[in-house]
Amino acid sequence: MSDTTKTPKKILLVDDDYDLLEQNRMLLESKGYTVVTADSVESAWKTFKEEKPDAAVLDLIMEEHDSGFILAHKIKRDAYGKTIPVFLLTSATMVTGMKFGVTTGEEKEWINCDAWFNKPINIDELSTKLEECFETRSM
Amino acid sequence: MEDTKPKVIIIDDEKGLRIGTQRLLQSENFDVDTAENGLTGIQMAKDIDYDLAIIDLKMPDIDGISVLKEIKKARPNTVCFIATAYASYDTAIEATKLGAFTYIPKPFTPEELLRNLNAGYERRLLILESERLKREREERLLELAFEKSRLNTIVNSLADGVFVVNKDGELVLFNPAAIKFIELNDIILGERILGILPPKISELIEKILGNPAFENKTLSAEVELKPDRGLVVEIKCSPVPHPDGSLAGVVAVLSNITETKKIEYVKSQFVSMVAHELKTPMAAVLGFLNIILNPELKTTAEQQADYLNRSRNRLQGLVEMVNDLLDISRMEMKTKQRELKELNIGEIVKGTVDFLELELKKKGITVTSKYQENLPVFKADNNEVTRLFTNIIGNAIKYNKDNGTIDVEVYTNKNYIVTRIADTGIGMKPEDKAKLFSEFFRVKNEYTRSISGTGLGLSIVKRIAESYSGRIEVESEYTKGSTFTIYLPFTK
Numbered sequence: 001m002s003d004t005t006k007t008p009k010k011i012l013l014v015d016d017d018y019d020l021l022e023q024n025r026m027l028l029e030s031k032g033y034t035v036v037t038a039d040s041v042e043s044a045w046k047t048f049k050e051e052k053p054d055a056a057v058l059d060l061i062m063e064e065h066d067s068g069f070i071l072a073h074k075i076k077r078d079a080y081g082k083t084i085p086v087f088l089l090t091s092a093t094m095v096t097g098m099k100f101g102v103t104t105g106e107e108k109e110w111i112n113c114d115a116w117f118n119k120p121i122n123i124d125e126l127s128t129k130l131e132e133c134f135e136t137r138s139m
Numbered sequence: 140m141e142d143t144k145p146k147v148i149i150i151d152d153e154k155g156l157r158i159g160t161q162r163l164l165q166s167e168n169f170d171v172d173t174a175e176n177g178l179t180g181i182q183m184a185k186d187i188d189y190d191l192a193i194i195d196l197k198m199p200d201i202d203g204i205s206v207l208k209e210i211k212k213a214r215p216n217t218v219c220f221i222a223t224a225y226a227s228y229d230t231a232i233e234a235t236k237l238g239a240f241t242y243i244p245k246p247f248t249p250e251e252l253l254r255n256l257n258a259g260y261e262r263r264l265l266i267l268e269s270e271r272l273k274r275e276r277e278e279r280l281l282e283l284a285f286e287k288s289r290l291n292t293i294v295n296s297l298a299d300g301v302f303v304v305n306k307d308g309e310l311v312l313f314n315p316a317a318i319k320f321i322e323l324n325d326i327i328l329g330e331r332i333l334g335i336l337p338p339k340i341s342e343l344i345e346k347i348l349g350n351p352a353f354e355n356k357t358l359s360a361e362v363e364l365k366p367d368r369g370l371v372v373e374i375k376c377s378p379v380p381h382p383d384g385s386l387a388g389v390v391a392v393l394s395n396i397t398e399t400k401k402i403e404y405v406k407s408q409f410v411s412m413v414a415h416e417l418k419t420p421m422a423a424v425l426g427f428l429n430i431i432l433n434p435e436l437k438t439t440a441e442q443q444a445d446y447l448n449r450s451r452n453r454l455q456g457l458v459e460m461v462n463d464l465l466d467i468s469r470m471e472m473k474t475k476q477r478e479l480k481e482l483n484i485g486e487i488v489k490g491t492v493d494f495l496e497l498e499l500k501k502k503g504i505t506v507t508s509k510y511q512e513n514l515p516v517f518k519a520d521n522n523e524v525t526r527l528f529t530n531i532i533g534n535a536i537k538y539n540k541d542n543g544t545i546d547v548e549v550y551t552n553k554n555y556i557v558t559r560i561a562d563t564g565i566g567m568k569p570e571d572k573a574k575l576f577s578e579f580f581r582v583k584n585e586y587t588r589s590i591s592g593t594g595l596g597l598s599i600v601k602r603i604a605e606s607y608s609g610r611i612e613v614e615s616e617y618t619k620g621s622t623f624t625i626y627l628p629f630t631k
Contacts, residue, residue: 016583017419017423019423019426019427019449019453020419020422020423020426023423023426023427023430024426026430026436027430027436030435030436039583040583061415091415091418091419091422119418119419119422119426120422120423120425120426120429121426
């Protein structure tokens, strides 16, 4: 999807499950992105500061049930971080029937992310959304 | 009353009249006693509750009026007649004033006497009946008062809160539990309380009061009176009818359901955790399969084999987790059949080490062990105890370093058989140690990355140890190793 003539966009991918981390890395790379990974909130923050990624894709439940939320908030409060799209991944929807979203005003207020995706991710949907976000930001 | 004979006393100093009257009355089915002078008559009438008394006015020892006074004082319900030949209008009036039923002039004919006595007896029966009714009413009032205070005591002793408001919303009854629940300490009867009750409770009451016709329908709600499940009550409001069928007010019953709510919360937490733990490996397997099946990704045969292997491991882990969950569930429901036997812990630990020989060899781990001789027996289910040590020693292998060691020691201390299992593994940070026995907790770091596990093993160990009044202690140093010490009380 991304224009190969340009520098590939760098995605920060965070998940504490190594299989999922590897799968998603592979899927993102197949779409032409550069991927940097982390497996905890702490290491993700470090990587974020060092790598200054163009987007962040975070698993919701890691060490704690709200690790993804916490990290998303942290990134969105950062001077650089607030300029990049942040996506959250969850496996909760399929099992619990809970719907996550950032459509209502209330959700937008307390969920600091640009989109939600269910695990395993549909890479076409995710990359389309990523490109949409990049486009909006470049305008 | 009808079957009993009227009891009469004749008090007269004139023997002929005494005997004559007695015979006459006995033949008319009266039960008759006689007294030959006033004092004897008084005494007899005091001792026995006569229905009727015929008192001669003029007697040598004491006059009839005095006798009448004394008898009336002691037995106000005895119907008395004054009989005398020396009658005068004044005496008759005086006697009646003093309580005589009537006055019988002497000489009297049998018919005259009987007519008077029958009328007197009727009066006597009326008096007795009204006395009985009066007594009954008094008893009933007493009972009522008792009933009311008993009801109050019962209502006040209820663990559930109860209060009643009338249709104007005024408080007409409450018990201490209700006040405790809604924390309205200075509330008084008659106060309008709808405005000061928690809104959810007021709402229910107003809903019932808003419908002027009585409709037998109970409304209920759960109200969190203190946040974070500090105090949760279930409130049930029912209409109270007037005798005429209209609405009189509302009775509200508050039950404390905090404990139930807490359990529900823990349960739902557990369910959501289980859901997540089950979903993650499934997502991983699904993800691998999607990748293999996606032609665009052009995975190599080698990659595919790796992904299939990893998928199998995840599914294997899932099966283990389901088994562990089933074990926990059986332990929780106590449906697990226990077969209690006298066990030698030393032998079980030794057996477990032998059973895990293959895993030990794979990692090149050496086991040194020391078993105290003549260990006391421990009465327990063999499967459970074996499971406990398999989990602990299994962890000591899994989380050990290659070519590490495991020290096993079994000995007694006070009332416990103590098993100490020390490994030279990766150890734990203090913050991880604190969460070690929680369900699904797994230490996540660079060392544990490649180690599979359900996060349930130690939680099961703890449950088993505690179910036998035992306990488990952990010492650990990050990167150096961990020591698990299991205390099981021995059977004396």
